[in-house]
Amino acid sequence: xxxxxxxxxxxxxxxxxxxxxxxxxxxxxxxxxxxxxxxxxxxxxxxxxxxxxxxxxxxxxxxxxxxxxxxxxxxxxxxxxxxxxxxxxxxxxxxxxxxxxxxxxxxxxxxxxxx
Amino acid sequence: xxxxxxxxxxxxxxxxxxxxxxxxxxxxxxxxxxxxxxxxxxxxxxxxxxxxxxxxxxxxxxxxxxxxxxxxxxxxxxxxxxxxxxxxxxxxxxxxxxxxxxxxxxxxxxxxxxxxxxxxxxxxxxxxxxxxxxxxxxxxxxxxxxxxxxxxxxxxxxxxxxxxxxxxxxxxxxxxxxxxxxxxxxxxxxxxxxxxxxxxxxxxxxxxxxxxxxxxxxxxxxxxxxxxxxxxxxxxxxxxxxxxxxxxxxxxxxxxxxxxxxxxxxxxxxxxxxxxxxxxxxxxxxxxxxxxxxxxxxxxxxxxxxxxxxxxxxxxxxxxxxxxxxxxxxxxxxxxxxxxxxxxxxxxxxxxxxxxxxxxxxxxxxxxxxxxxxxxxxxxxxxxxxxxxxxxxxxxxxxxxxxxxxxxxxxxxxxxxxxxxxxxxxxxxxxxxxxxxxxxxxxxxxxxxxxxxxxxxxxxxxxxxxxxxxxxxxxxxxxxxxxxxxxxxxxxxxxxxx
Numbered sequence: 169x170x171x172x173x174x175x176x177x178x179x180x181x182x183x184x185x186x187x188x189x190x191x192x193x194x195x196x197x198x199x200x201x202x203x204x205x206x207x208x209x210x211x212x213x214x215x216x217x218x219x220x221x222x223x224x225x226x227x228x229x230x231x232x233x234x235x236x237x238x239x240x241x242x243x244x245x246x247x248x249x250x251x252x253x254x255x256x257x258x259x260x261x262x263x264x265x266x267x268x269x270x271x272x273x274x275x276x277x278x279x280x281x282x283x
Numbered sequence: 284x285x286x287x288x289x290x291x292x293x294x295x296x297x298x299x300x301x302x303x304x305x306x307x308x309x310x311x312x313x314x315x316x317x318x319x320x321x322x323x324x325x326x327x328x329x330x331x332x333x334x335x336x337x338x339x340x341x342x343x344x345x346x347x348x349x350x351x352x353x354x355x356x357x358x359x360x361x362x363x364x365x366x367x368x369x370x371x372x373x374x375x376x377x378x379x380x381x382x383x384x385x386x387x388x389x390x391x392x393x394x395x396x397x398x399x400x401x402x403x404x405x406x407x408x409x410x411x412x413x414x415x416x417x418x419x420x421x422x423x424x425x426x427x428x429x430x431x432x433x434x435x436x437x438x439x440x441x442x443x444x445x446x447x448x449x450x451x452x453x454x455x456x457x458x459x460x461x462x463x464x465x466x467x468x469x470x471x472x473x474x475x476x477x478x479x480x481x482x483x484x485x486x487x488x489x490x491x492x493x494x495x496x497x498x499x500x501x502x503x504x505x506x507x508x509x510x511x512x513x514x515x516x517x518x519x520x521x522x523x524x525x526x527x528x529x530x531x532x533x534x535x536x537x538x539x540x541x542x543x544x545x546x547x548x549x550x551x552x553x554x555x556x557x558x559x560x561x562x563x564x565x566x567x568x569x570x571x572x573x574x575x576x577x578x579x580x581x582x583x584x585x586x587x588x589x590x591x592x593x594x595x596x597x598x599x600x601x602x603x604x605x606x607x608x609x610x611x612x613x614x615x616x617x618x619x620x621x622x623x624x625x626x627x628x629x630x631x632x633x634x635x636x637x638x639x640x641x642x643x644x645x646x647x648x649x650x651x652x653x654x655x656x657x658x659x660x661x662x663x664x665x666x667x668x669x670x671x672x673x674x675x676x677x678x679x680x681x682x683x684x685x686x687x688x689x690x691x692x693x694x695x696x697x698x699x700x701x702x703x704x705x706x707x708x709x710x711x712x713x714x715x716x717x718x719x720x721x722x723x724x725x726x727x728x729x730x731x732x733x734x735x736x737x738x739x740x741x742x743x744x745x746x747x748x749x750x751x752x753x754x755x756x757x758x759x760x761x762x763x764x765x766x767x768x769x770x771x772x773x774x775x776x777x778x779x780x781x
Contacts, residue, residue, distance in 0.1 A: 195777065217777040225760070228578050229769050230776045239577060240542070242553040244645040251647060254579050255760035279645060279731045281549035282492045282679035 178269055185270030192217050196262045198272045200231075200245075218258050225254040242279045247272070330397035376704045377470040377524040388487050389467055389698040396697040400719050409721040412457075412686055414450040421453060423684040423691060423720075424460075424502075425666045428453050440666065454718065460683065461501040461517065462693050462717035463494045469523035469701035472536055474546040483546045486532055487698055492679040493535050494695035495672050496555035497521050499681055500530060503639055503669045503737045507571050515709055520566075522708065523701045529566030530559075538562065552672040552679070552733040553577070553643030560641070573639045579760065581640070584767045586744065590634045599767060601630040605745040625766075638744075639669060640736045642762055647730035649676055654759060656725040660685050661757050662734050667747045669735040676729050689722035734762075 188197050195217035214234075218227055232243055244251070248265040262272050399409050412421055414430065421428040427441040428449055435444035435452060442452055467485030474481045486493070501517050508517070522528045535558050536546050542554055550558075556575045563573040572589045576582070587603050588595040602622035612623040619628035646655040662668060663684055671682040673690070684691040694717075702708050738744045748764055 192777070219776075222776075225578065225580070225763060226769065227776070229580075232578070234776065240553075240557045240575075241577075242551065242643055242645070243578065246648065249648065251645060251652065253760040254763055277645075277648070279551040279553055279643070280649065280676065280729060281551045281554075282674050282677060282729065282731075283489045283549040 181269035181271070188217070189270065194220055196220055196258055196272055197270065198227075198274055201273060201275050220257075220259040220262075222258045223254070224252050224256045224258060224261060227258055228254070244277050244279065246275045246277050326401050327398070330394060330401075333397060376522070377526070385467075385485060385487060389465075389485065392465065392487055392696055393698050396694065399694075399721065409723060410689055412453065412691060412720040412722060414446045414453075416446065419687040421684065421686045421691070422660075422664050423453065423456060424670060425664055425668050425684075426456070427664070453720070457720050458716050458718050460693060460717070461498060461505065461514070461715050462695075463498045463501065463521060463715065464695050464697040464699050465490060465494065466523055466532075466701040467698050469532070472533060472546040476545070481547060485698065485701075486546075489547050489549055490532060491695045492550040492552060492555045492672065492674075493532060493558070495552075495674070495679045495681045495693075496535075496559050497530060497532075498693055498695070499670055499672055499735050500559055500639075503735070504568065504571070506669075506737055507568075507637055507739075514712065514715075515705070518708060518712070518715055519705070524703050530562055534562055534566075538565075551643075552674075552731050555672060556641040556643050556733045559639075563639075570636045571639070572636045573641065575641045575643065577643065579642065579644060579763055580768075581642075581762055581764045582766070582768050583748075583764065586638055586640070586738070587632070590636050590638050590738075590741070590744075591632045592635050593632060598632075600627060601632070602627040603632075605748075634741045634744075637740065638738045640738060641672075641733050642735075643731075643733045644761060645730055646732060646761070649730055651725055651728050651730050651732075653726065655761070656688060658758055658761055659690070659725060659732070659734075661754060662736075662761075663690075665736070665747065665750055667736045667738055667743055669737040671732050671734045673732040674729040675723055675727060679729075680723065682728075682732075685725075686722060688726075689724050690728055691720055691722055693717055694721065 185197055189195075196219075198216045198218055200214040200216065216231075216234075218230075222230075228243060228245060231245070235243075237243055247261060250265075252261050266272050402411055416430065418430060425440065429441065429443045430446055430449060431443050432445060433443075435442065435448040437443075437452070442449060444452065465485065465487045467487060469484060471482040471484050474483065501521065504512075504517055504520075505514070519525060520528050520530045521532075523531050523533060525531065528534065535555075538558060538561050539545060539548075539550075541561075542557065544550060544554065553575075560573045560575045563571070574586065574589055576585075583603060584595055584598045587593075587598045591598070602625050604622050604624045613620050613629060614623065615621070621628055646652060646659070651659070659671070659682075663671065663682065670684075672679065673682045673692075674680040678694075678696060680690075680692040680694055682690050682692050699714050702711060736747060738747060751758060751762055751764060
């Protein structure tokens with residue numbers, strides 16, 4: 169999961185995360201990763217701070233806006249190999265799936281095409 | 284294959300651009316199963332014969348010279364001419380063209396389909412709808428079929444009866460559904476890639492999601508236009524060789540470039556949902572609209588706007604609360620009647636249109652997550668259901684119901700010749716009906732799925748929303764109902780860099 173950040177020391181990331189959380193106590197630090205299978209320029213690695221009381225669905229809604237995705241494109245976000253229910257709050261998802269370094273890693277995944 | 288001693292059976296199927304080799308031991312070496320082997324072997328030969336007969340392109344098909352080919356490019360003069368011709372004659376058919384280039388993949392596809400049809404066939408076989416004494420209920424587009432002793436008793440929403448009668452009734456109903464499959468030998472579709480131009484005269488191996496979309500649309504339209512149209516008129520809408528067909532494969536491909544797709548590409552259920560929405564705007568069907576909702580969100584104001592044909596700003600100003608709710612009290616204030624629920628004034632509106640709602644969803648990775656299996660069954664048993672564009676990994680299927688923990692589906696992976704005119708259409712209407720109800724376990728179904736609902740009028744819409752509200756636990760937030768789109772909240776997401 170944290171393959172992209174292997175080069176950065178876990179301790180370093182922890183400190184970084186703590187700094188961010190101290191300056192934004194009501195926010196969750198999230199790192200958006202690309203699905204390895206997709207090679208899409210739209211989905212660069214991004215880092216967000218999301219309000220704790222946000223529902224997962226609000227997060228998706230804001231993400232769509234920030235990524236400038238057209239309304240017709242599918243946007244599916246997975247966390248820890250799981251697709252959370254849309255009415256879950258971000259804080260409950262964070263508690264369940266947070267990385268030891270304190271960040272929440274989410275993954276952009278594509279829909280399967282069928283032939 | 285002709286060799287009697289052969290115990291291995293191999294089929295090359297072209298479900299992908301590259302050939303995929305399926306091999307399986309159809310006949311096992313076990314002596315006790317010798318009899319079974321013979322039965323299967325005979326069935327396989329029947330299938331081969333059958334498939335060869337259907338794929339042998341007959342002489343009735345006209346041969347065309349290559350310069351007469353239809354070229355699917357925008358602004359082409361030929362198209363302009365064709366448009367005029369189409370106006371003069373309501374249904375203008377192109378002659379079919381001979382298509383022998385990919386006979387091999389067609390052959391493989393059809394053999395596979397026929398093998399899957401055989402009951403209890405190892406490896407290939409799908410489960411079939413079961414009518415044993417103690418089998419579970421079958422649900423076909425919200426109609427429940429239940430085994431019981433005694434006479435056949437039927438209502439709109441359920442049928443009860445002894446196994447024999449029930450089976451007959453179920454098969455009758457199942458055969459009434461419109462089944463759309465791969466077709467071959469239609470006017471060529473052109474696809475440009477780099478410098479080379481590829482020409483497709485059949486959609487074998489790539490068109491299945493579109494076929495499933497067509498199935499879903501036609502079966503919904505059948506319900507919508509009930510009584511006022513014939514089945515042949517419906518099927519005219521998807522004829523590949525007809526110019527005026529509004530929902531043909533060629534029309535899907537004309538708009539596919541907007542989604543960065545071209546003929547020969549695979550499509551996802553959500554993409555096909557958008558194709559249908561787009562095509563329904565171009566080809567208006569009386570009192571019928573299609574609306575796709577992304578991200579599992581259903582916005583009531585948007586549904587009302589397209590159903591009443593009023594601007595969305597106007598809808599947002601007036602009360603659209605359902606009338607039958609007890610907590611709704613209407614009171615008068617400065618000449619207007621105000622609703623106590625939403626604090627908006629009431630106003631007259633009428634639902635002019637029925638609406639087909641489509642929800643492209645992702646319910647897991649490649650396979651459906653176990654917690655969603657009841658959710659899917661719930662949605663397929665709602666009276667408003669129009670089935671679902673789903674499938675198993677790599678192949679799309681039209682999901683129409685379920686039995687136990689398996690989904691009932693119509694399979695488009697069967698190649699039939701493209702039809703060249705109304706006469707041919709009326710004589711081969713059987714090719715649009717399927718008589719084998721097959722089942723796929725929910726846990727092996729594809730997780731990309733588009734749930735479809737046909738909402739006839741406002742009453743049906745409110746019933747639909749009530750059902751969703753009542754079963755919130757079961758739904759796991761797969762469809763969330765909101766009055767209108769979220770406003771940007773005061774708290775926002777922030778970006779940060781290292």
